[in-house]
Amino acid sequence: MIASPCVAKCKPENGLCTGCLRTINEIVGWVQLTDAQRDYKIKSVRRMISTHTCPGCQQPTQCDIAAGKETCWCFDLPKCDTPEPVTDTSQCYCRHCLTTMVNQE
Numbered sequence: 001m002i003a004s005p006c007v008a009k010c011k012p013e014n015g016l017c018t019g020c021l022r023t024i025n026e027i028v029g030w031v032q033l034t035d036a037q038r039d040y041k042i043k044s045v046r047r048m049i050s051t052h053t054c055p056g057c058q059q060p061t062q063c064d065i066a067a068g069k070e071t072c073w074c075f076d077l078p079k080c081d082t083p084e085p086v087t088d089t090s091q092c093y094c095r096h097c098l099t100t101m102v103n104q105e
């Protein structure tokens with residue numbers, strides 16, 4: 001069983017935790033994930049896997065859509081609540097950049 005990556009500095013603002021960089025849905029739904037799904041999430045947050053480079057900080061970031069999934073973790077964020085589906089996932093920002101952005105509002 002893989003433990004939650006929560007670092008006890010949780011400060012969920014606008015849907016993204018500034019401590020562990022997970023969305024509220026990821027935090028709430030954590031107990032229901034399989035170990036494989038948890039492993040995937042942790043690697044995604046820690047930049048151990050990536051689909052493209054973040055246009056904001058030029059660091060590797062993971063888009064679940066680009067990885068072949070139907071939804072992406074960023075759909076949980078108010079920032080990404082766009083009426084149009086994202087067609088160019090190479091323009092998606094990473095969790096670190098989005099945390100900074102949403103907390104500036």
Ligand SMILES: [Zn+2]
Binds near residue numbers: 054055056057093
């Ligand atoms: Zn970034």
